[in-house]
Every structure is written in structure tokens, then in C-alpha cells.
Amino acid sequence: MLRTPFARLVGSSALSNLADGVFQVALPLVTLTVTRDPATFAVVTIALRLPWLLFALPAGALADRLDRRRTMVLVNVGRAVLLGVLAASLLAEVHGLWLLCALAFALGAGETLFDTSAQSIVPSLVPKEQLTVANGRLYAVELTTNQFVGPPLGGVLVAAGAALAVGTSAAAYALAAALLLLVRGSFRTARTGPPTRLRADIAEGVRYLASHRVLRALALCTGLGNLASTAMFAVLPLYVVDPGPMGLGEAAFGLLLVASAFGSLLATLVSERTVATLGRARTLLVAAAAPLLLPVGPALSTHVAPLAAGLAVAGFWWMVWNVITVSLRQRIAPDHLLGRVNAGYRLVAWGTMPIGAGLAGLIGSLVGVTTVFWVAAGLMLVCLPILLVVVTDERIDASEADLESAVS
Helix, strand or coil, X not given: CCCHHHHHHHHHHHHHHHHHHHHHHHHHHHHHCCCCCHHHHHHHHHHHHHHHHXXXXXXXXXXXXXXXXXXXXXXXXXXXXXXXHHHHHHHHCCCCHHHHHHHHHHHHHHHHHHHHHHHHHHHHCCCHHHHHHHHHHHHHHHXXXXXXXXXXXXXXXXXXXXXXXXXXXXXXXXXXXXXXXXCCCCCCCCCCCCCCCHHHHHHHHHHHHHHCHHHHHHHHHHHHHHHHHHHHHHHHHHHHECCCCCCECHHHHHHHCHHHHHHHHHHHHHHHHHHHHHCHHHHHHHHHHHHHHHHHHHHHCCCHHHHHHHHHHHHHHHHHHHHHHHHHHHHHCCHHHHHHHHHHHHHHHHCHHHHHHXXXXXXXXXXXXXXXXXXXXXXXXXXXXHHHHHCCHHHHHHHHXXXXXXXX
């Protein structure tokens, strides 16, 4: 049975992800009031994701040096303050592109610290044999608040007033920080040997990830997938929200994103059964191939149904992919390196996001938004041969056995 500290982590995660879900709809809709030029519009997404390219490795080293729970608390407090500033600027009607970019960059920097610490703290709260179950439950709560509740609530709140939506996110972050304070104990990893410099710690984590064939391949494939999906989502509001070709309103845009959450929630219920039936390697291959439906839908049609179906299918398989790969990192990487391995993985996996947003803005401005969707589909295809050749069940089992041998 999963213990009370983990339940409190889940509760805090629910509030944090509610804030994320509201803000992920509010930010592009606020940006639409400033510009509808694809290249300029994408700049805010670039600012939000650029910190993963710049700060992921230092964030991992800090996650292995600092108390992970305390780091998460401080980041959520900082998020609440930043969004409070944005809400005030919206009320005063003094917001502009420069302010949106600055706040997006600061929030993205905090996200590198928070997410790396959050993924690294789970093994300290649950037994190793329950990691898959724990990650599945954590993802179920996260996606329910992040995608089911947050986006439609964000759309409704923005329709009532953008400042109200941003203020709601700020309050949720503050409550999440308060709940994390109830998780007692120290979550600083034990360090042996003489003191080391931050640069040396970063290098050690990078070497471990670079030398591990399975983790390296999974990081690369996640990076390609995120490059493609970020490119698509960076321009999707221009295509979906009126006067774009699909012609939806702001609240309807928030509701549309719920389609992905339906698929993701189903995945949390059946991911273990799916893996037991197909095996981990084959499941990962399907999880990389199925989301191709997402960019192809709007590339071929301006109707809502193909896009909604693509979101649902992609949401299901993205969730399955995440449950497997996060659990694998937690099982394969030693605890004293886990923060740095997670950060190095995220550098490759999430560092591609600002590149995807920039690519989308450039392509959208030069040849149109629809071309961005086709490019995203092509990028998703690249991962399939990598998985076929490198990521096999035998290699996965051997990697887990290597850590067990080292620990014993």
C-alpha cells in the first residue's frame, strides 16, 4: 500500500497541475490579444521552453545536492508570485509581448528545478517494486487536473477575464506549496567522498546517460517527439481559434484539449496490462508510432473531429510512454545520480521544445501553418527505426539487472 507522504505528494501535484492546465490555455489566449503573426506568436512558447535547453543540467545537479521537497516548495512559491505579477499587469492593461516572454522564461526556469526534483523524489517515498503503480497513479492525478479540469476551466476563466485565470493558477501553486510542507523528512541524497564542484557533478551525470544505450535512445526519441509536438502546438491556436480556419471560440479551444486527457486517463488504467501483453519494447514502439495521427488530422481537414481523435490517441500513447520511461529511469539509475540522469534526459527530451517552437514560427510565417503539421509528422517517423534497433526487452532487463548487482 502506498504511504501517506506519497498521497500528500500526489495532492500537491494535483494542485500544481491544475495551475499548469489553466495557464497553458490562458497564456496563448493572452498572447493572441498581442499578436497573430506565427513567428511572433511562437516567441512566447520559445521563452517558456528555452530554460530546458539552458538550465536542465544544472537543475539535475542541484536536485542531487539540495533537499528535493524544499526545492519544489520554493519553486511553487515563486510561480505563485510571478503569476500574481502577471494578473496585476492584466488588470492594469499594461501587458505586452516583452512581459509575457520574461514571465514565461522565469516560469520555465522554475519548471526545470521542480520537475527534475519531483521525478527524483518518488523513489524516496515508495518501494522500488511499486514504482510503476505509483507513477501511474501520479500521472492519473496530474493529467486529470492538468488536462481534464485545467484547460476547460482556463478557457471559461479567460472568457470571464484573463486576470482571473492567471490569478487562479497563482492561488493553486501557493496551495500546492503549502501541502508539500506536510511531507515530512529529509529528501537530500547522501553524498560520500570529498566535496565536488557543480560542473563535475553535471559531467558525471552526462557521462552516465551518454554511456547507457537504452536511456540514450529513449531520450533521443522523446526529444524528437517533443520537437514535433511543440512545433504543432506552438501554432495550433492560430489554426483553431477564430478567425483561424477551424473557427472555435476560446472556451471551445480549452474543451478540445480535453480529448488528449481522455486518452491519457484511459492509459493510466490499462498501461500495466498493455505492457504485460505487448512487452515493454513493443509497447514503446507502438507508443511512438500512434501519435502520428495527431498532426495528420489538421493537415488534411479543418473539421474538429480528426483533431480531437488524434489528440485522444496521442494522449493515450504518450501517457503509456511516460509511465514506462520514467519508471525505467528510476529503476536503472543509481539514486545519487538520479537527479542528474533525469536532468540530462530532460535536456535532450525537452531542450528540443524551443527549437520546435522556433521552427514552427519560421515555417508558419513562410509557407503556412498546415505545413508545420506535415513537418511534425515527418519528425515523429524518425524515432521508429531507433527503437527497433536499440530498445529491446533483453537490453531493458539487462539494464535493470546491472543496477541490482551494483546495489547488492
